[in-house]
Amino acid sequence: MYKINTNYQKLPGSYLFSNIAKKVNAFTEAHPEADIIRLGIGDVTQPIAPAMIEAMHKAVDEMGDAKTFHGYAPDLGYAFLRDAIVAHDYQARGCDISADEIFVSDGAKSDSGNIQEIFSVDNRIAVCDPVYPVYVDSNVMAGRTGVYDANTQMWSNVIYMPCTAENNFVPEFPKENPDIIYLCLPNNPTGTTLTKDQLQEWVDYANRIGAIIIYDAAYEAYISESNVAHTIYECQGAKTCAIEIRSFSKNAGFTGVRLGFTVVPKDLVCDGVSLNGMWARRHGTKFNGAPYIIQRAGEAVYSDAGQAQIKEQVGYYMNNAKTIYTGLKDAGYEVYGGINAPYIWLKTPENMTSWDFFDFLLEKANVVGTPGSGFGPSGEGYFRLTAFGSYENSVRALERIKNL
Ligand code: MLT
Numbered sequence: 001m002y003k004i005n006t007n008y009q010k011l012p013g014s015y016l017f018s019n020i021a022k023k024v025n026a027f028t029e030a031h032p033e034a035d036i037i038r039l040g041i042g043d044v045t046q047p048i049a050p051a052m053i054e055a056m057h058k059a060v061d062e063m064g065d066a067k068t069f070h071g072y073a074p075d076l077g078y079a080f081l082r083d084a085i086v087a088h089d090y091q092a093r094g095c096d097i098s099a100d101e102i103f104v105s106d107g108a109k110s111d112s113g114n115i116q117e118i119f120s121v122d123n124r125i126a127v128c129d130p131v132y133p134v135y136v137d138s139n140v141m142a143g144r145t146g147v148y149d150a151n152t153q154m155w156s157n158v159i160y161m162p163c164t165a166e167n168n169f170v171p172e173f174p175k176e177n178p179d180i181i182y183l184c185l186p187n188n189p190t191g192t193t194l195t196k197d198q199l200q201e202w203v204d205y206a207n208r209i210g211a212i213i214i215y216d217a218a219y220e221a222y223i224s225e226s227n228v229a230h231t232i233y234e235c236q237g238a239k240t241c242a243i244e245i246r247s248f249s250k251n252a253g254f255t256g257v258r259l260g261f262t263v264v265p266k267d268l269v270c271d272g273v274s275l276n277g278m279w280a281r282r283h284g285t286k287f288n289g290a291p292y293i294i295q296r297a298g299e300a301v302y303s304d305a306g307q308a309q310i311k312e313q314v315g316y317y318m319n320n321a322k323t324i325y326t327g328l329k330d331a332g333y334e335v336y337g338g339i340n341a342p343y344i345w346l347k348t349p350e351n352m353t354s355w356d357f358f359d360f361l362l363e364k365a366n367v368v369g370t371p372g373s374g375f376g377p378s379g380e381g382y383f384r385l386t387a388f389g390s391y392e393n394s395v396r397a398l399e400r401i402k403n404l
Pocket of ligand 1: 042
């Protein structure tokens with residue numbers, strides 16, 4: 001008789017964004033006339049810019065000709081893309097990362113969910129609270145998180161590092177030493193970030209206690225302040241304690257085409273075993289490479305035209321962020337984020353719970369956001385709006401919220 005992985009039974013409810021989608025679908029069925037504005041999931045709305053579309057068209061044509069056809073992609077990604085990543089994202093920032101430390105994938109979500117499997121189940125993870133739910137849920141599935149307490153909404157074997165207005169959304173070093181530390185900067189969901197000096201303290205801490213940092217930098221393109229690091233490898237010593245995960249979803253609008261990469265430095269060695277080698281083994285066994293067409297689009301992101309076009313697109317979303325941020329402030333809300341990230345994090349009015357505010361906003365303003373408590377217990381009483389909608393919808397949503 002076969003047995004299932006009972007860790008899945010421990011997961012409370014569905015994945016946050018599936019849950020929200022179900023609720024919104026039920027509302028639309030009951031109110032087919034409602035003109036819903038979706039500022040919930042951080043999904044882009046602007047079309048992929050011309051340089052990348054052109055590269056994909058060209059690659060599609062190549063696939064239709066035996067002379068230029070491509071089958072399986074190399075496990076770790078095509079050299080043309082890995083070299084472009086190294087040159088633009090690392091060497092240009094003074095970081096000594098080489099192409100054989102880059103692993104191209106189908107996106108940051110899969111990598112951030114999968115990376116935990118190269119670590120022992122005995123490791124203790126630490127997460128910021130609130131946090132992107134994939135980090136905790138994937139560790140639950142692996143059996144690393146202990147017992148769930150529905151009252152506190154906490155797992156017994158997870159170290160939570162609260163990030164709230166009280167500590168300026170800056171996590172403090174936990175009392176007990178973690179083995180694996182997840183950091184997402186600029187942060188999803190709070191839209192806040194750490195300065196480079198603050199990040200350096202985390203790198204020093206991880207090296208000191210022998211922990212590894214899983215650094216999710218999916219929102220790097222949204223950094224506007226000069227004292228914020230674009231990659232953790234700008235910090236001294238990060239190559240001996242950090243894996244970095246990057247995405248093309250948010251900077252280049254690839255949420256629907258899927259492309260990302262993970263950096264596993266060769267200096268990461270545990271008990272004589274190379275983590276780079278382990279991730280290469282995992283990648284080779286379980287992944288057959290991101291599609292050639294999409295990797296060519298990724299390469300085009302680094303062309304001069306691609307860089308100019310994605311900069312404009314990021315600017316468009318950041319203008320939405322500013323519009324939402326200032327609009328909410330003017331309406332009397334307590335608001336955070338939106339300066340180095342496409343997320344606006346607000347305090348719910350009149351001490352409403354996050355889910356009550358979600359229902360209230362959906363029913364009264366037909367606006368969808370994301371309840372802060374869906375990201376962890378310290379997110380209770382907060383709410384997230386994304387800047388990834390259109391400008392027009394951001395303005396309309398704001399008007400409706402102001403009129404509540
Ligand atoms: C979010 O809304 O938090 C993200 O878009 C989800 C994701 O990137 O997987």
